[in-house]
Amino acid sequence: GNSVTQMEGPVTLSEEAFLTINCTYTATGYPSLFWYVQYPGEGLQLLLKATKADDKGSNKGFEATYRKETTSFHLEKGSVQVSDSAVYFCALSESRLTGGGNKLTFGTGTQLKVEL
Amino acid sequence: GAVVSQHPSRVICKSGTSVKIECRSLDFQATTMFWYRQFPKKSLMLMATSNEGSKATYEQGVEKDKFLINHASLTLSTLTVTSAHPEDSSFYICSASSGTTPADTQYFGPGTRLTVL
Numbered sequence: 001g002n003s004v005t006q007m008e009g010p011v012t013l014s015e016e017a018f019l020t021i022n023c024t025y026t027a028t029g030y031p032s033l034f035w036y037v038q039y040p041g042e043g044l045q046l047l048l049k050a051t052k053a054d055d056k057g058s059n060k061g062f063e064a065t066y067r068k069e070t071t072s073f074h075l076e077k078g079s080v081q082v083s084d085s086a087v088y089f090c091a092l093s094e095s096r097l098t099g100g101g102n103k104l105t106f107g108t109g110t111q112l113k114v115e116l
Numbered sequence: 117g118a119v120v121s122q123h124p125s126r127v128i129c130k131s132g133t134s135v136k137i138e139c140r141s142l143d144f145q146a147t148t149m150f151w152y153r154q155f156p157k158k159s160l161m162l163m164a165t166s167n168e169g170s171k172a173t174y175e176q177g178v179e180k181d182k183f184l185i186n187h188a189s190l191t192l193s194t195l196t197v198t199s200a201h202p203e204d205s206s207f208y209i210c211s212a213s214s215g216t217t218p219a220d221t222q223y224f225g226p227g228t229r230l231t232v233l
Contacts, residue, residue: 043226051219093218
């Protein structure tokens with residue numbers, strides 16, 4: 001079955017530091033890949049997505065590239081801010097070609113804490 | 117755009133009672149709505165998928181008679197937790213999508229914190 005593996009947290013960084021949160025996946029078909037962010041006390045918000053190999057999703061300074069050869073979708077940001085403190089979830093939704101529909105499979109989430 | 121609301125945001129109930137949670141897509145028509153359960157410091161677990169006007173599809177291990185889902189319109193889905201027990205206490209989150217393909221984004225509600233005493 002499908003699965004998503006994220007790096008364990010929490011990740012604690014100083015403001016303006018470089019961020020990488022690793023995400024790898026296992027899927028039988030051609031998934032779309034997503035990063036969602038959950039700020040304290042709020043619901044999940046879509047951060048970015050990529051729907052095919054080599055696509056780069058980007059938003060609010062965050063980027064992730066869909067790497068089919070390494071089955072990865074690592075999240076990066078060049079300079080984090082305190083306001084980026086949140087839990088980040090990597091997720092996949094499998095291609096309809098394999099009958100997966102649009103069910104999301106989530107990783108366990110990575111908590112990011114950014115300090116001044 | 118793409119706002120999803122949930123009501124209530126928090127609910128406390130006594131063991132044995134039923135609780136209804138509403139999920140609404142405010143500015144788009146949701147072909148499909150999803151219900152998730154999130155445990156503390158854990159990922160989201162999909163409970164069921166519902167399409168407007170048809171029966172929900174439940175994930176393995178989810179009791180459909182306990183977690184009743186209704187998707188009566190393209191903007192409203194409800195989850196009713198029947199005969200709630202303390203182990204049902206959790207954070208319930210809905211999401212909605214206007215499409216049916218994997219590339220279509222799911223938009224999430226803010227969640228409902230259920231506490232069963």
